Amino acid sequence: xxxxxxxxxxxxxxxxxxxxxxxxxxxxxxxxxxxxxxxxxxxxxxxxxxxxxxxxxxxxxxxxxxxxxxxxx
Amino acid sequence: xxxxxxxxxxxxxxxxxxxxxxxxxxxxxxxxxxxxxxxxxxxxxxxxxxxxxxxxxxxxxxxxxxxxxxxxxxxxxxxxxxxxxxxxxxxxxxxxxxxxxxxxxxxxxxxxxxxxxxxxxxxxxxxxxxxxxxxxxxxxxxxxxxxxxxxxxxxxxxxxxxxxxxxxxxxxxxxxxxxxxxxxxxxxxxxxxxxxxxxxxxxxxxxxxxxxxxxxxxxxxxxxxxxxxxxxxxxxxxxxxxxxxxxxxxxxxxxxxxxxxxxxxxxxxxxxxxxxxxxxxxxxxxxxxxxxxxxxxxxxxxxxxxxxxxxxxxxxxxxxxxxxxxxxxxxxxxxxxxxxxxxxxxxxxxxxxxxxxxxxxxxxxxxxxxxxxxxxxxxxxxxxxxxxxxxxxxxxxx
Numbered sequence: 001x002x003x004x005x006x007x008x009x010x011x012x013x014x015x016x017x018x019x020x021x022x023x024x025x026x027x028x029x030x031x032x033x034x035x036x037x038x039x040x041x042x043x044x045x046x047x048x049x050x051x052x053x054x055x056x057x058x059x060x061x062x063x064x065x066x067x068x069x070x071x072x073x
Numbered sequence: 074x075x076x077x078x079x080x081x082x083x084x085x086x087x088x089x090x091x092x093x094x095x096x097x098x099x100x101x102x103x104x105x106x107x108x109x110x111x112x113x114x115x116x117x118x119x120x121x122x123x124x125x126x127x128x129x130x131x132x133x134x135x136x137x138x139x140x141x142x143x144x145x146x147x148x149x150x151x152x153x154x155x156x157x158x159x160x161x162x163x164x165x166x167x168x169x170x171x172x173x174x175x176x177x178x179x180x181x182x183x184x185x186x187x188x189x190x191x192x193x194x195x196x197x198x199x200x201x202x203x204x205x206x207x208x209x210x211x212x213x214x215x216x217x218x219x220x221x222x223x224x225x226x227x228x229x230x231x232x233x234x235x236x237x238x239x240x241x242x243x244x245x246x247x248x249x250x251x252x253x254x255x256x257x258x259x260x261x262x263x264x265x266x267x268x269x270x271x272x273x274x275x276x277x278x279x280x281x282x283x284x285x286x287x288x289x290x291x292x293x294x295x296x297x298x299x300x301x302x303x304x305x306x307x308x309x310x311x312x313x314x315x316x317x318x319x320x321x322x323x324x325x326x327x328x329x330x331x332x333x334x335x336x337x338x339x340x341x342x343x344x345x346x347x348x349x350x351x352x353x354x355x356x357x358x359x360x361x362x363x364x365x366x367x368x369x370x371x372x373x374x375x376x377x378x379x380x381x382x383x384x385x386x387x388x389x390x391x392x393x394x395x396x397x398x399x400x401x402x403x404x405x406x407x408x409x410x411x412x413x414x415x416x417x418x419x420x421x422x423x424x425x426x427x428x429x430x431x432x433x434x435x436x437x438x439x440x441x442x443x444x445x446x447x448x449x450x451x452x453x454x455x456x457x458x459x460x461x462x463x464x465x466x467x468x469x470x471x
Contacts, residue, residue, distance in 0.1 A: 007209040014348040021355035024362075031359045038352040042345050049338055051211065053239040056228060058219060059268070060244065067242055069225055 214269025219244035230331035247276035257295035275306035306330035
């Protein structure tokens with residue numbers, strides 16, 4: 001799996017794998033491989049969801065500070 | 074000499090004629106602020122136009138009002154076009170308005186249309202240039218005022234949908250002189266330093282003048298040149314600015330912009346779970362299918378009794394061998410009986426019987442001699458008797 005997979009690409013791959021797996025003519029070995037690949041990728045997607053930084057910041061004069069509402073109102 | 078007084082009516086009539094004769098007063102263009110505005114039930118508009126030092130009564134007849142681009146209100150700065158005349162009954166002069174436009178606004182609107190047409194022609198609004206909003210941005214760059222409802226709404230909606238999201242606010246003035254430059258600069262900074270995955274620019278509702286920075290060319294070009302996708306949320310749902318046309322996505326309100334930028338994390342998780350379920354179901358089905366095929370295979374007789382076929386073949390083979398034997402025997406028997414019959418017939422015709430009666434057969438050089446002329450003197454003849462052969466010599470031929 002590539003390191004720099006965007007979330008969009010990852011989601012597209014999830015769809016592709018599902019389509020392939022649902023085809024009737026796929027042999028069992030490949031099916032198991034695809035299944036593993038899909039489960040791994042979906043877990044990676046779930047991880048990506050948690051990766052964001054969870055903060056609210058304000059940029060003033062090239063300096064980044066935490067920003068809380070109502071402090072200036 | 075007695076001076077005859079004139080009537081009030083006559084005086085007013087005289088004044089009216091004087092004024093009506095004046096070319097300048099026939100066509101005046103006057104600016105001022107509206108007060109005492111009344112829309113009469115007849116459809117005529119009555120109001121006063123004033124500035125700091127002076128005021129004048131105005132009337133606009135019903136026949137002219139449909140051409141108005143706006144509804145006049147007290148306090149509104151306007152300029153009116155009309156003629157000054159006298160209302161004889163009340164002895165007042167007033168402006169009979171034919172047209173009215175809102176001071177400043179008309180120009181802004183014209184400017185808006187002109188810029189819009191120009192940028193449209195240049196292709197700044199082309200859909201082909203619009204960038205896709207990322208499916209799951211980690212950092213949302215927000216260009217708006219650090220105070221007020223806009224940033225509050227964006228933070229509330231964004232964090233509700235995805236508590237993990239990073240909101241990076243770059244505060245900019247959103248109205249007044251210099252705001253457009255600051256907004257454009259903010260967009261460039263976000264791009265240059267790659268500060269966000271998607272940018273929201275916006276402000277709350279306001280007058281056309283308030284929203285004006287978002288109608289300026291410098292902002293339009295900054296949006297167009299941005300490599301980061303931009304969602305615009307300027308004013309209310311009904312307000313459209315140039316920025317809305319250029320940006321990659323227009324949101325009717327700042328809250329809507331946050332909804333468009335930040336996907337609901339629960340929805341995304343659900344989608345991922347749906348995929349996992351699809352995989353599981355697909356693999357399970359595949360395994361079951363394989364199992365079914367295996368069972369079907371095993372349930373066939375060949376698999377159940379692998380020797381059956383061979384035994385069947387062996388039996389067949391035996392039958393075949395037997396039938397071959399039979400037919401050979403038959404043929405043999407038939408031949409035998411044929412032979413017996415032929416032998417019997419032969420026997421009947423056999424010379425041996427003749428020999429037995431005392432006749433014999435003369436042979437010369439292995440050939441039967443039946444006539445005298447075939448024999449010469451001294452020929453060796455073999456005589457065949459029933460019990461054997463005797464060689465004889467011809468002594469004489471009479």
